[in-house]
Amino acid sequence: MAPQAQHVSDPPSAAVADDDRTATKPVRRRRPPSAVTGAVYPVTFLALLTVAWFVVTATELVQPYIIPSPGDTWSTFTDHGAYLWEHTLVTTGETVAGFVIAAVVGILVAVLMVYSPALEKTFYPLILFAQVVPKIAIAPLFVVWLGFGTSPKILVAVLMAFFPVVISGISGLRSVDPELLELTSTMGASRLKTFWKVRFPAALPELLSGLKVAATLAVTGAVVGEFVGANSGLGYVILQANGNIDTPMLFAALIIMSALGVLLFALIQLAEMLLIPWHASRRNRV
């Protein structure tokens, strides 16, 4: 009869009920310290990794042209700072543009598909095709169509990031409690109002997960685009450094690219904290 029974005590009067409330408060208070202690683990791990890197190169276990020392890599940052910064800005611009376009279009497509089964059936195969086609193979075509500017890179980034947004958007929008939708139908509200006040907020947790994946893929997309034909951006830097067997520069570019992906990821993590503090995924961790 009572499969989901929760609190045994459920005082009828407000006076007693206040005790119930204090019992739930620690959940809130526990959050900030765990966010700090939580950072200890990855930071420690990265530090250990750097030490291992240092040891491997300092003992010349591996030749420096294969793995440059942390010191050489660091000097690349200091000696070629302006050069790296310039190309980082290019890739960042392409990544952000690709991500934003993918997010906006992806969410719109997800909404249309959820509301119209006919549209879903029509476009799903196309979207799937766009996902499974190897981006590195299709990138040259974009260069032919759009030239050597930033637009083919943005397009590859969009193509990479689009799919997780659509998929998470669809499943998020469908995850809304059907009883809530029935309830709103007894409230006589318009479909638009129901969408903004019920469906969209209910979809946010899944949608934000999809956006996190999309953010990291957008970086990859932009760099893949640059590999195929570019005279600027981190992908271009990597191709040049590879030609000169300049491994410290390769490492520097790789580190920046990873940092870019992590930064975007962290931004969406922050958005999660602000937008869905109520969701279980945010309540139980960080």
Added chain:
Amino acid sequence: MFAKTGEGAGSGAEPAAHRPGGPMVEIRGVDVAFRTGDRTVQALSSIELTVERGEFLSIAGPSGCGKSTLLRVVAGLTSPTAGEVALRGSPVLGPRRDVGFVFQRAALLDWRTARGNILFQAEMRGLPKAWARKRADELMELTGLTGFEKAMPFELSGGMQQRVSLCRALLHEPDVLLMDEPFGALDALTRENMNIELRRIWERTGMTVVLVTHSVAEAVYLASRTVVMGPRPGRVIEEFPVELPGHRDYERTLKNAEFQRITSRVRELLGSTAPAD
């Protein structure tokens, strides 16, 4: 602001109990059949039922007797295959705005506070804000939620969540409150407390309530009339007027001879119509 689904639906500021007499809900020859694959399941068969204004009607029955479907038909969430339903004399043709609905699960918006969830009703209907806030505060006081205004659903116990759901269902002063197994997910103690609370609220407001339940004690303790339904096809087996004092003390009512007579009769009927639940 929005199209009204039923005649006179909506936001009358005057409680239902104070309106002139006459039946609140009329159910005439209602059949509901569901088609699953090539099988047709008769969920409800020739239901005839009238709920008077200010009456507390409870519907008891085993799982699958169609009692929830009946409630949904009254709210206009499910269309009958045959027959008709009228609320306050106007036929139910689609989801009705003049009802308040409480589900078994509280079905709250996770991202809103208790108060925000109650006010959701007013926002969706476009009711005046100041009025809605005042009414929400009154209802929270009535249901013992004062002090919990800013609590998020995940911070509330099951019973407290269901109180929020009840306040939300009452905010717009519906003509009839429809409750579908509202306490079915609660533990026995909480359930008892909620029964006492609901009875007290009904005694104070005199609203029209239709409550669907598995629990025989709940059905009889709360109601002014109990309807027993049976399965396959879902139909009304018998009705009992519950002639107990208007103000019902829980302990005393449970020991009352009339209460025990009705509950044992209802249990007998349920036992003879369906396997144990």
